[in-house]
Amino acid sequence: MASEDLKEDQEVSFCLNLFTLRCGHSFCRVCINQVLNTKEGSGVYSCPECRAEFKEWPSLQRNVTLCNAMENFISNNPQQEEITGISCTYCVHSPIPAIISCLLCESSLHNNHLRVHSEEAKHVLTDPSSSIENRKCSIHKELLMYYCTEDAACLCMSCTLAEEHWGHQVEILDEAIERKKEKLSDVLRKLYMQRQKTEERVQRLEECRGRAHQKANREAERLNALFTDIRNQLDDLEKRMHCEISRQEEQESLSISDLIQKLELKKDELSRNIRSIEDLCNMPDPLTILQEPDMGDLCDPEEGEGEEVTGYVDDPEQEEADEDSKGDTGGDYGFQQILHTLSNIISDVNVVFYGQRPADILLDVNTAANNILISDDLKTATRTDKKQNRPETAESFQCFQVMSKERFTSGRHYWDVEIAESGICWVGVCYPSIDRRGWQSYIGSTNKSWSLFIGRGYRNQCSVSHNKSELMLPYQIFSAGVRIYVDYEAGQLSFYELCDPIRHLYTFTTTFTEPLHAAFCVWNKYVKV
Structure with missing residues (x-):
């Protein structure tokens, strides 16, 4: 009964490339991908059978058991009567599908006629066929009974006696067919294996595509x-x-108002003095004028001159000239700060590095100090109290430091550094000509190196240093990773904290004159690139 149900289920078209969702329902891979693609924009994927929902692109597993069952069923149930469409030769009143053909009689038989058919050996029975004449020799009109392996030709009895086949290896046709079937079975088995490997590869690629889709979504969210x-x-x-503009405007306005008030008082005083002198000049008695005290000190030319408000000049032309000069330098309203902030923001945009691969940084053991342990993969530098007994050469640092093998002479590059919890270290870049002995060998201490100090074990502080000049940054670093970005031609070295979103810490701007190496100074714990 189950076989009949399965047979009825297969009356429709189907493929044997079946995959199962986590909910247990199986579908054709092409069909389920088409369904899932329609759900792409909604952010939720669902099973078309039970509507089970998945937040991410569901992984598809090939249903090997079901596929094998279908293949076995089809191979064991060829449904010859429906497939061949060949009717019994002797059922003339109502066509009945034949189940076998006789090559000698050149007829196809139904089950009832087969019972009364001759069982002599010369009556060769085979699967129902509409081209029985193809099983006879076109020359001698005899049944094809043999197979010539040298000429790859089917022969009748008369053909085997013909001159063109003398001395050739000849096999019985049925045996040759069976041998050919064995070879084909071996080829079929290999093809099945190749198809299974191909399906597995397709599944892996589908998973890779899903991961690429998720990665793109993460990058979009970061952006x-x-x-x-x-x-x-x-x-x-x-x-x-x-x-700031409002504050400075108010400050200037108050200062100018105060000056105007002083000038108004002075103007009133001058007006009184003018009236006094005018009254004196208009007196009819000249002797009275001479008897009045000298008033020349009422108009002291030095008094009151030079008074001005900070940032304000009582001369429109001079003020306009000053404004023009401020336009070049940023003025009083902090435009230099704006330019600096915008520069940092642009650096933040550049650090997304979408589509750019990180540089493959390997540590150079020959430059490592003897109190620095280098891992076998040349990726981790660890501070150790155990001397490593490496030969001290002109290349090796005296204490705590190591350089990378890679050097950068052009282009844009970045790499990430992992700092141990409670670790204290300096990371940055240096020239190959940096000293390897004394205080001048520490990165950030000379003009041949630039560094970022990270104190995860020291209040999470951070600072930048170059040429013995240190600048404390107004940040605390809580993340385990930092990113170092170099734009050689632009002369920029930038440091970022790998938090979400990524945070710009500081950018050095200079002109690089030598190749750059990644450099690390490990005070305790380890750093990893």
Whole structure:
């Protein structure tokens, strides 16, 4: 009964490439991919049978048991009557599908006629065929009974006696067919294995495509978070600058008002003095004028001159000239700060590195100090109290440090560094000509190196150093990783904290004159690239 049900289920078209979802339902791989692709924009994938939902692209597993069962069923149930469409030769009133053909009689037989058919050996029975004449020799009109292996030709009895086949190896046709079937079975087995491997590879590629899709979504989310942060920074910067402009305007206005009040008082005093002198000059008695005290000190030319407000000049032309000069230098409203902040924001945008692969940094054992242990894969540098007994050469550092094998002379490059919890280290770049002995060998201590100090074991502080000049940064580093970015031609070295979103810490701007090596100073614990 189960076989009949399965047979009825296969009356429709299907493929044997069946895959199963986590909910247990199986589908054709092409069909289920088409269904899942339609759910791409919604963010939720569902089973078309039971509507079970999946937040991510569901992994597909090939249903090997079901596929094998279908293949066995089809091979054991050829449904010859329906497939061949050949009717019994002797059922003339109502056509009945034949189950066998007789090559000698050149007829096809139903089960009832087969019972009364001759069982002589010369009556060769075979599967139902509409081209029985193809089983007879076209020359002698005899049944094909033999097979010539040298000429790859089917022969009748008369053909085996013909001159063109003398001395050839001849086999009985049925035996040759069986041998050929064995070879074909071996080929079929190999093809099945190749198909299974291909299906497995397709499945792996589907999974890779799913992972690529998830990676793209993560990168898009990072990018959205980054630009959201940039917009917030710009908004905050705009508000701060507006407040600063208003503050300076109010300060200038108060200063100018105070000066105007003083000048108004002076103007009143001058008006009184003018009236007094005018009254004196208009007196009719000249002797009275001579008897009045000298008033020349009322108009002291030095008095009151030079008074001005800070940032304000009482001369429109001079003020306009000053404004032009401020336009070149940033003015009084902090435009230099704006340019610096925007530069940092642009650096934040560049650090997304979408589509760019990190540099493969390997540590150079020949440059490592004897208190630095280098891992076998040349990726981890660990501070150790056990001397490594490496020969001290001109290349090796005296203490705590190691350089990379790679050197950069052009282009843009970045690499990530993992810092141990509670670790203290300096990371950065240096020239190959850096000293390897004394204080001048530490990265950041000379003009041949640049460094970022990370104190995960020291209040999570961080600072940058170059040429003995250290700048404490207003950040604390809580993440385990930092990113170092070099743009050689632009002369930029940038440091970032690998948090979400990634955070810009500082950018050095200079002109690189030598190749650059990644450099590491490990005070305790380890660093890993």
